[in-house]
Each structure stands twice: as structure tokens, then as C-alpha cells.
Amino acid sequence: MSTNSLKKLLTAVDRWYRRHGRKLPWRIGPAERDAGETPDPYLVWLSEVMLQQTTIPHATPYFDAFRKRWPTVQKLAKASWDDVSASWAGLGYYSRARNLHACAKAVAELGGFPQDAASLRQLPGIGPYTAAAIASIAFDERVAPVDGNIERVVSRLHAIGSDGTEAGWRAAKQVISAHAQALVNALPKNHRAGDLAQALMDLGATVCTPKNPNCLICPLAEFCEARAQGDPERYPVKAEKKATPTRHGSAFVLLRNDEVLLIRRPPSGLLGGMMMPPTSAWSEAKPEDPLGEAPGKFAWNHIGEVRHVFTHFALKLTVYRAEVIARPKVHGEWLTHEAALAALPTVGRKAVALALGGARPR
DNA sequence: AACGCGGGGCA
DNA sequence: TGCCCAGCGTT
Structure with a gap:
């Protein structure tokens, strides 16, 4: 020009x-x-x-x-x-x-x-x-x-x-x-x-x-x-995108009075450094024993499913809830419902909101 | 050079 | 359901 x-x-x-x-x-x-x-x-x-x-x-x-x-x-x-x-x-x-x-x-x-x-x-x-x-x-x-x-x-x-x-x-x-x-x-x-x-x-x-x-x-x-x-x-002609596979896992929402147990994820990787309820590992195969990786033997109630799409995969999370009756197997932090929902990334907020009964806007 | 990493709005 | 978007850091 x-x-x-x-x-x-x-x-x-x-x-x-x-x-x-x-x-x-x-x-x-x-x-x-x-x-x-x-x-x-x-x-x-x-x-x-x-x-x-x-x-x-x-x-x-x-x-x-x-x-x-x-x-x-x-x-x-x-x-x-x-x-x-x-x-x-x-x-x-x-x-x-x-x-x-x-x-x-x-x-x-x-x-x-x-x-x-x-x-x-x-x-x-x-x-x-x-x-x-x-x-x-x-x-x-x-x-x-x-x-x-x-x-x-x-x-x-x-x-x-x-x-x-x-x-x-x-x-x-x-x-x-x-x-x-x-x-x-x-x-x-x-x-x-x-x-x-x-x-x-x-x-x-x-x-x-x-x-x-x-x-x-x-x-x-x-x-x-x-x-x-x-x-x-x-224009422009960008590079083709890759397909996003679906992964499956479980989320475990532990309750104690009006508090929820959250753990801090490791500083790098997916949702690095963020709070989340305890979860199983996420795999492409549906887990044979969804409660196998639960943080303790509690009376887990199956609450429902949560779907969430990340950049490179979709996640189907099965949500369980229990009242704590003994020390959990994970080291975490007890937060009020409100504080927990405020501190969670979206996938965690979806799971906890479902477990607490009712979605809540951020 | 390729890959991992969120979320929401829209057709 | 798939596509789009004010990128960066790691490997």
C-alpha cells in the first residue's frame, strides 16, 4: 500500500x-x-x-x-x-x-x-x-x-x-x-x-x-x-480445532453444619491454585466404582450430574453429598456455603450448588 | 512447534 | 452441539 x-x-x-x-x-x-x-x-x-x-x-x-x-x-x-x-x-x-x-x-x-x-x-x-x-x-x-x-x-x-x-x-x-x-x-x-x-x-x-x-x-x-x-x-483462515473428548468423574461434597469442605488444588495444571470440593481423578472411561476415590466412608447420597466444558475436554461429574461423621481422608478447609461458592471456579460452583440444593448465580 | 489451560454467548 | 473469542507458559 x-x-x-x-x-x-x-x-x-x-x-x-x-x-x-x-x-x-x-x-x-x-x-x-x-x-x-x-x-x-x-x-x-x-x-x-x-x-x-x-x-x-x-x-x-x-x-x-x-x-x-x-x-x-x-x-x-x-x-x-x-x-x-x-x-x-x-x-x-x-x-x-x-x-x-x-x-x-x-x-x-x-x-x-x-x-x-x-x-x-x-x-x-x-x-x-x-x-x-x-x-x-x-x-x-x-x-x-x-x-x-x-x-x-x-x-x-x-x-x-x-x-x-x-x-x-x-x-x-x-x-x-x-x-x-x-x-x-x-x-x-x-x-x-x-x-x-x-x-x-x-x-x-x-x-x-x-x-x-x-x-x-x-x-x-x-x-x-x-x-x-x-x-x-x-478471512482469516485459522488452524483447525481439535475435537474435545468427554471425561467422567465424581465430586464429593462433605457438609458439617453450615460448612462445606474444600481443598486447594496444586499451583499448576487444571484449575491450579483454586479451591475445589474433593473429586476423583477424571478419565475417559466411566468409572466402575464412582465412590472408590471418596475421601472417606460416609453415607454418600447420589445427588445428580454436572456438565462442564473446559478448553480441551468436556467433563461429566457425578455429585455426591454426605454429612461428615469422622475425620475426612483429605486435608481441606471448612468454608461457609456462601464463602465456598464465592471461592470456587465454575465447575466447582456447579457441583457444590447442586449438592446444596439449587443453583446460585455468581 | 505443540499442547494445556475457562468460560459464556450465540447460531 | 459446535463455534467463536482482548494469549501465555511449559515442554
Whole structure:
């Protein structure tokens, strides 16, 4: 694309963003930036981590809660893992919470966030995308964050596809990133890199959508290669997904007066570091003896089934309940019903809510 | 380079 | 039921 077209394109995006950009709780809009307001790197970081592979409606209440409870990175650094994990419960990808906590401690120790992408990249939980996003949005560094939205916008703009294989899609992403960076490099001096990044994300989320992109209102329409070809929805061509098998297991909800027994899972792996009721191992074959791995000989009542879909497998959990009459065989923590439900990841909350009789909204 | 890792909304 | 999505860390 010619330098002249690039300038026109960037001007069109800027105009569109000022008029149609989303108002988001963690965002300083272009008008406020013009008025001298600057983003808080802590809130930019917090939002970006929460939004990794997560939709805005799902992440927003968590962002509000974290911001209210821990207004600064120093406060978050001093929080306990008990509190951070319970506050993250339900948001998913729990290694993010562990890395968030570790990152807060590192940043507090440093005395503040590093202000360039290369340094940010060194921190736990901050990969190429998040480093570039924070650097551009919070510090106006001219680097290009490439998330799923920008990937789609740029792949259509330049009609960059792939053969649908892992390797092919990986190669395509490299080309897409180079084009994204070229856009940033062509930015006029008086434009902010962070505004461009957020504009392209908004465009991808609201106009250049995966299905039925609305090219009629798109500021990039006249520049878009995929549209010129007649079928923008064909791009990008990502790698094929794998099938998700079903696994089976049992969950054991032990009750003592108005309390539930939960155990803390090991820090890495599935639901790492999170509370859960005791469960059996999960296998692809239906267990022959569902009570075989119960945490003690109690009068187990079969309550029902819970279904839950993880990233790479579906789980059918048979839920049992018993009143404790002796010391359980597992080392755990007794929590009130309310505290337990609040601290549990979704699959655990489903199981415990079923055992306690009645689902409960988070 | 491949894999493990949540959750919810939608067609 | 399957598909989509503001990625990162480990192996």
C-alpha cells in the first residue's frame, strides 16, 4: 500500500475511533487524552490480563471488583493468594491470576511498571500481545499489539489467509503482525499509537466481525483487499480445532453444619491454585466404582450430574453429598456455603450448588 | 512447534 | 452441539 493511501487510511481510522470508539471502564478516550488525561498503567495492565481470551461482558465485573478492592499495584502486591484467587474465581484460565499476583509483586518491587514493551515482556503473565498493548496504550510506544480482533482486521485488509494448518496459520500471523507494525510506523506525529491500537480492536469487535462484517459502515472499506475480492468473511483462515473428548468423574461434597469442605488444588495444571470440593481423578472411561476415590466412608447420597466444558475436554461429574461423621481422608478447609461458592471456579460452583440444593448465580 | 489451560454467548 | 473469542507458559 502506498504511503499516501496509508495516511488516508490512518486518518479514516482516527476519525472513526473518535466518533464510534467504545467507552470502556479502563479506557481513556481520545478526547480525554487530548485534554491531558493519561491512562493508569496499573488499570491498563489489569484490564489486558483479564481480557486475555475473555469477553468484555465477562471480564468487566471482575475489573470493577479488583479495582475497587486493590486500587493500586502496591495494594494488589500485598494481597493474599486466598483473596486474589477467590476474587478471580469464575473468570477462568487461573494461571493468569497466579501470574497477575506475581507480576504485581515484581512491579511493586521495581517501584512501578516498566514503560517499554521489551521490559514489560519480562514480567510474568505478560506475553507479546499484552506487552505491546500496555506499552502503546499506557505509554504511547509505537509498537503494534496484535490480538484476535486486529488479526482479523489486518488479515482482511491485506487478504492474508492460510492453508488452515498450524504451521500455515502461524506463518500468516507473522505476516499480519508485520503489516500491523507498518500501520503504526506510518502514524502521523500527532497521532497516538494507543489510540490506533484501540481503534483497530473496536473496529474488529463491532464492524469487522467474524461473521457478517458490516463493510457498509467500515472506514477501511475502500482499502480492504478481502472486500475487493468479494468475500471478507473468508478471512482469516485459522488452524483447525481439535475435537474435545468427554471425561467422567465424581465430586464429593462433605457438609458439617453450615460448612462445606474444600481443598486447594496444586499451583499448576487444571484449575491450579483454586479451591475445589474433593473429586476423583477424571478419565475417559466411566468409572466402575464412582465412590472408590471418596475421601472417606460416609453415607454418600447420589445427588445428580454436572456438565462442564473446559478448553480441551468436556467433563461429566457425578455429585455426591454426605454429612461428615469422622475425620475426612483429605486435608481441606471448612468454608461457609456462601464463602465456598464465592471461592470456587465454575465447575466447582456447579457441583457444590447442586449438592446444596439449587443453583446460585455468581 | 505443540499442547494445556475457562468460560459464556450465540447460531 | 459446535463455534467463536482482548494469549501465555511449559515442554
